[in-house]
Amino acid sequence: MQRIYFDNSATTCLDPKVLEAMRPYFDQWYGNASSLHALGRESYNALDEARRKTAKAIGAQAREIIFTSGGTESDNLAIQGAAFANSSKGNHIITSTIEHHAVLNTCRFLEGQGFKVTYLAVDPHGKVDPESLKKAMTKSTILVSIMTANNEIGTIQDVRELGGIAHDAGALFHTDAVQSIGKVPLDVTRENIDLLAMSAHKFHGPKGVGALFVRKGTNLRPVVYGGGQERGLRSSTENVPGIVGLGKAIELSMAEMTESVEKMTSIRDRIIQGTLSSVDDCNLNGPLEGRLCNNANFRFDYIEGEALVLSLDLKGIAASTGSACSSRDSETSHVLKAIGVRNEHARGTLRVSLSRMNAMDEADEFLGVIPEVIARLRAISPMSMLKKPSSPGG
Amino acid sequence: MRDPDGVGKASNDADGDVVVIYIKVKEERIVDISFQTFGCAAAIASSSMFSEMVKGKSIEDAVKVDKRMVADAFDEGMPSNKVECSIIAPDAFIAAVSDYRQKRIH
Numbered sequence: 001m002q003r004i005y006f007d008n009s010a011t012t013c014l015d016p017k018v019l020e021a022m023r024p025y026f027d028q029w030y031g032n033a034s035s036l037h038a039l040g041r042e043s044y045n046a047l048d049e050a051r052r053k054t055a056k057a058i059g060a061q062a063r064e065i066i067f068t069s070g071g072t073e074s075d076n077l078a079i080q081g082a083a084f085a086n087s088s089k090g091n092h093i094i095t096s097t098i099e100h101h102a103v104l105n106t107c108r109f110l111e112g113q114g115f116k117v118t119y120l121a122v123d124p125h126g127k128v129d130p131e132s133l134k135k136a137m138t139k140s141t142i143l144v145s146i147m148t149a150n151n152e153i154g155t156i157q158d159v160r161e162l163g164g165i166a167h168d169a170g171a172l173f174h175t176d177a178v179q180s181i182g183k184v185p186l187d188v189t190r191e192n193i194d195l196l197a198m199s200a201h202k203f204h205g206p207k208g209v210g211a212l213f214v215r216k217g218t219n220l221r222p223v224v225y226g227g228g229q230e231r232g233l234r235s236s237t238e239n240v241p242g243i244v245g246l247g248k249a250i251e252l253s254m255a256e257m258t259e260s261v262e263k264m265t266s267i268r269d270r271i272i273q274g275t276l277s278s279v280d281d282c283n284l285n286g287p288l289e290g291r292l293c294n295n296a297n298f299r300f301d302y303i304e305g306e307a308l309v310l311s312l313d314l315k316g317i318a319a320s321t322g323s324a325c326s327s328r329d330s331e332t333s334h335v336l337k338a339i340g341v342r343n344e345h346a347r348g349t350l351r352v353s354l355s356r357m358n359a360m361d362e363a364d365e366f367l368g369v370i371p372e373v374i375a376r377l378r379a380i381s382p383m384s385m386l387k388k389p390s391s392p393g394g
Numbered sequence: 395m396r397d398p399d400g401v402g403k404a405s406n407d408a409d410g411d412v413v414v415i416y417i418k419v420k421e422e423r424i425v426d427i428s429f430q431t432f433g434c435a436a437a438i439a440s441s442s443m444f445s446e447m448v449k450g451k452s453i454e455d456a457v458k459v460d461k462r463m464v465a466d467a468f469d470e471g472m473p474s475n476k477v478e479c480s481i482i483a484p485d486a487f488i489a490a491v492s493d494y495r496q497k498r499i500h
Contacts, residue, residue, distance in 0.1 A: 306434040344410055380438065382403070382414040382430040 001316040004362045008202075008294060009151050009179055009353035010320055014245075015204040021248040022206065025241035033238050034229070043240045050247025054211050057250045058177075058196060059187035066212045066230045067243050071178040071199030073223075074212040075102040075145075077233065078174045078195040081220035082143045083110050086172070090140030094171075096120045096128050097338040098155075099147050102197075103176055104334070107145075116140075125287035126155030126339050133162055137169040144173050148180040148196075152335040152351060153286030154295030156184060163192025172218060178202055178210075182253030182356075183261060183293050194218050198250075200242065204355065205249030209242030253356075260356035264293040267354055267363045271296050274367040279374050285336060285349065294354040299341065300374055302383035305349045311373045312350075317366055320351045344383075395428045400497065402489025404482045411437045411479065415445075415486040419494055422453050429483060436472060436480035440464050444483035453491055460484055 005013065025046060031039025033047050051062040068074045083093060095107050097119045107117045118136045120128050128146055137144075144166035149156045163173040174195035177186060182203045188196060196213040200206055214220055214233065226235025253260070268291075272284060281301035300308065305321035312319055336346040352366070378384045398416040405412045411433030418426035427449050429441040444464050448456035461481040465472040472481075 302432070304433055304437075307438055310435050347410065380430050381432045382412050383432045384430075 004317045004358075004365060006317060006319045006352045006354065006358070006362070006366065008355035008358075009351065011201045011207065012204045012355045013357060014201075014206060015249060015252055017252060018205055018245050018248045022241040022245040025244050029240075031240075033240060034227070043238070046240055046244050047238055050243045053247040053251045054198075055213075057181070057186075057254045058213060059189055060213050061216065063231070064188075064213055064216055066214055066233045067238060067246070068210045068212055068230075068234055069208055069239070070210040071100075071176065071197050071202070072102040072210075073234075074197030074199070074210045075100070075174075075176055076106050077212050077220065077223050078197055078214075079103065079106045079143065079145055080110065080223055081233070082172050082174065082195065082218070083113075083115055085219040085221040086142040087115075090138075090142045092116045092118070092138050092140040093143045093145065094118045094120060094133065094136050094141060094166075095145045096122055096147070098122050098126055098150055098152075098335045099145070100151055100176055100178065103145055103147070120146075122155075122338050124339050125290075126150055126153050126335065127287070127290070128157055128162065130158065130161045130165055133165050137165065137171065141166075141169060141171045144171050145176070146173075147176040147178075148184055148186065149177075149292045150286070150335060151179045152333060153297045153339065154179075154292035155286050156180075156290045156292060159186075159193065160191045163194075167192055179292060179295075181250060182257055183264070185257070188213055188215065195220075200246035200249055203249050203253045204357070206242050206245040209239055209246050211246060256356060261293045263356060264354045264358070267358055267360055268293060268296050268352075270360065270363045271352055271366060274363070275370055278367065278371045282374075283345075285339065285341065296352040298350045298352075299336075299345050300348040300350065301345065302381045303348045303374065303377040304381075305347060307377055308348070308350055308373065311377060312369070315369045315373065317369065320353075321349050395426065398490075400490040400492075400494030402486045402491070402493055404485035404489060406433070406479050406482050409433065409479055411482060413437065413441050413482045413486040415441075415483060415490045417487070417490045417494060419453065424448050424451055424453065424456050427487075429486070431483075433482075434476075434480060436476040437482065439468070440472070440481040441483040441486075443467050444481075444487065448487065457488055457491060459487075 029042045031043045033043040051065045054065045055062045146162050166173040172194045176197045178199045181198050194215040199210040222233050224235050283299050285297040332346045395416040399419045400417045403414045414430045416428045427445045431438045431441040464481050465477045
């Protein structure tokens with residue numbers, strides 16, 4: 001069976017070119033980047049090159065890139081790091097209700113450490129209103145953390161404006177850009193960003209490696225203490241093959257970005273239009289405009305997302321309910337709650353997320369099976385009896 | 395199912411899962427059973443498993459099939475956190491049996 005992979009917001013496949021770039025750093029150039037001998041220097045140079053590629057992709061300087069173990073650690077270092085290092089200036093943090101748990105749960109932890117956190121509400125499309133951020137800013141606000149684009153419903157925020165508002169009030173601006181690298185053009189200076197988190201495996205790099213952009217002069221306290229690697233902000237022997245992979249993956253993503261975004265957008269639009277027109281009682285979660293080029297998120301009335309995902313899996317199509325992290329428990333997504341989706345509707349959610357490796361004929365194949373899969377699940381759902389009497393077959 | 399002898403519904407308020415069971419009864423025996431389930435895969439699978447388990451049984455034996463027996467009927471068992479919340483078919487079945495009994499009285 002030809003498998004179709006539509007779960008790229010959970011993770012992506014490793015680009016073969018990335019694997020090729022990483023390979024020698026496992027067994028040939030295995031030196032510790034801190035070692036003075038030739039093997040060590042080779043590793044050091046490899047880190048250096050990856051750092052330059054990563055910085056270039058977001059308009060930063062190489063020394064502003066800190067390599068970490070992934071997006072979650074980058075978010076933790078940014079938020080905990082900025083909070084603890086700047087607590088003499090204030091104790092107020094602002095974020096939004098639709099952030100990834102890496103941000104939300106770090107903020108909740110900080111609430112227990114004496115910080116005050118404001119969680120900004122979003123509109124029905126998942127957008128943070130810059131005016132509400134302006135109103136929430138106080139003299140003691142030290143950090144604003146708003147994601148560049150949402151992992152579940154794909155809403156892209158106006159980070160430039162939000163960052164500007166934070167800066168006007170003297171606060172730092174952090175953005176979780178984990179879903180945005182290679183999909184949303186980002187320049188940290190133009191976008192008023194002081195801290196930016198990314199994760200390699202979301203753009204065809206390896207798992208277990210990420211990066212945090214830290215604007216020069218930004219005060220951060222480390223989360224991990226040890227030998228002082230990564231300018232003292234992230235001790236631990238560097239994951240050289242992983243970092244090389246991140247560097248190669250981001251270089252490839254940037255080189256093909258315009259074409260990739262165009263391609264993903266057209267596949268996404270065909271999936272959205274085709275699904276909405278062929279299935280009754282189906283809605284799109286998130287906006288039509290200002291949406292990640294690789295994200296479609298539907299809610300199908302009367303059925304349950306988990307059963308839908310497993311039914312599609314039997315047809316060879318990999319997709320997900322909400323975000324990968326929460327798809328193993330059936331709790332309602334906090335993002336759907338935040339945009340006002342009622343509990344019973346939030347359960348019939350399907351997220352389709354693309355990458356540049358997908359093709360248009362995969363969209364057609366998906367559209368070929370989705371109506372029958374939905375019809376079958378509705379036939380065994382007692383909720384279908386609640387259908388409006390006017391709908392046929394109800 | 396057309397003209398069931400009994401219909402029963404059970405729901406799990408915490409998750410919003412709903413199971414409806416339809417039964418046909420002949421001489422106090424379950425001769426046919428079907429279900430509708432709104433819930434996770436475990437809820438759907440356990441409704442199906444339960445239906446297989448009670449079909450052909452006498453009502454007396456069928457009402458003894460409980461959550462644990464349904465969970466154990468799966469080769470690899472079922473995650474323990476799913477047993478309580480997802481296996482609600484036995485409750486819906488008992489409701490269907492009482493519906494059948496009430497109809498017989500009237």
